[in-house]
Amino acid sequence: MKQIKIALIGNPNCGKTTMFNDLTGSNQYVGNWPGVTVEKKEGGLKGHDDVIITDLPGIYSLSPYTLEEVVSRNYLLQNDVDGVLNLVDGSNIERNLYLTTQVMEMGYPVTIALNMIDIVRKNGDKIDTAKLAAELGCEIVETSALQGEGTGEAAEKAIKAVGGAAPKYMRFCSEVEDALTAIAREAGNKVHGISERWLLVKLFERDKKIAEALGLSEGEQAKIEEIVAACEEALDDDAESIITNERYNYIGELMSNAVVKGHTGLTISDKIDSIVTNRFLALPIFAIIMFLVYYIAVETVGTVVTDFTNDTLFGEWIQPWVQEHMEAAECE
Known part of the structure; x- marks a missing residue:
């Protein structure tokens, strides 16, 4: 019987560990990722002998800035995953969707578990999951891992998505899209596979680890650098900032179309932050x-x-x- 491998990924403090425990129960295996001290947790999905859930480290993005980010993206790049269950904190959806935009570029079938939905309701916020799912091109299940709401359904949707089409990936502005097309032309068949889109974006961001892993020659890297530099000059910004801004612009559109905030006023925490982080005070x-x-x-x-x-x-x-x-x- 072929095992189905589902990667559980999300931001820190989004309820991922709670959901993992709820999905796997006592069927857990804890160790370390090869060569590093980062904890690796895997477990069999309750009621499914052929499904393995891998709890990836909590991360904010798939950039190589922390050991956890490197571990997570290397695991996804191994192409040994059948599907991804992306946990998104519904009460902090804008920040969490940043990672989602990157995960969707990896090419795997993605199911989103919109977690902490109980807090969303308590805050009076309204998220149109049907509209959001249509925009992203994947299934979205409302969950509350702490209360055990929707977790099983989210896992079942992730299993059902295996073998299906990958979700939509966001489109950048025309200048960036032209640059990505040119990079693909220069990199040739060295950039291929289901994660091709994500690899092209990382090359645009001058990700040295990816360039080394792809085995790009100095000549190829020099031509890609010319493409990136020309785009930077046209948009008057550096490559990483361009991609970051594009992602948040895209997320902003999603928010305006599918999310209605119940309380627009500042929370007590926000008010305190506005004082203690004031540029003068x-x-x-x-x-x-x-x-x-x-x-x-x-x-x-x-x-x-x-x-x-x-x-x-x-x-x-x-x-x-x-x-x-x-x-x-x-x-x-």
């Missing part, structure tokens, strides 16, 4: 906090604790006890 606030920490630690509580430790705990209690036992030992 941040440094004075930091200085005041550091002074208070020093004052409390040295002049008040710290002094009391230090005096008690030195004079009472060790001076009056422990030292006499130690001396008494040492004298008793000498007498023996």
Whole structure:
């Protein structure tokens, strides 16, 4: 019986571990990814002897900036995955969809689990999942991993999607799309497979690890550099920023078409952030906090604790006890 491998991917703190535990129960295998200390968790899907769920490290993007990101993208690039279950925090959907746009370029069948839907409802937000699914070209299931809502359905949808068409990938502006076409022409058959689109975007972003992995010659890299530089000049920005802005512009369109925020006012956390990160107030606030920490630690509580430790705990209690036992030992 051929095993079906489903990769579970999402941002940190999106409820991914909770969902993994709910889907696999006690059928889990924990170890480390080869050559690194990053934890690797796999498990059999409950009720399915032929389905393996791999819990990839929580990441914000498929860029090579952290060890977790490198582990996740290398695993997906091995082409040893049958489908992807992308966990998206519905209460923080805009930030989470950034990773989704990248995952969809990898070419695998993707199912989105729109998690923390209970918090979305509590906040009064409304997400038109049908419209969002139509825009992205994949199935979306509303879930609450903490309450066990929809997790099984999401897994079943991910299994059903295996062998089907890959989801849509976003289209960049014409200048970038022309540059990607030119890069594909220069790279030739070295860029191929289901992840071709993602590889082209990474070459545009000057991802050295990908260029090395593809075995591009110095001449090919030089021509690709000319293409990227010309696009940067035309758009007056660097390549990575161009792609980042394009992604968020795309996500902004998705949000305006499918998401309605119930509470438009700032949360308490947002209000606090607006004060402590203010360009004029941040440094004075930091200085005041550091002074208070020093004052409390040295002049008040710290002094009391230090005096008690030195004079009472060790001076009056422990030292006499130690001396008494040492004298008793000498007498023996």
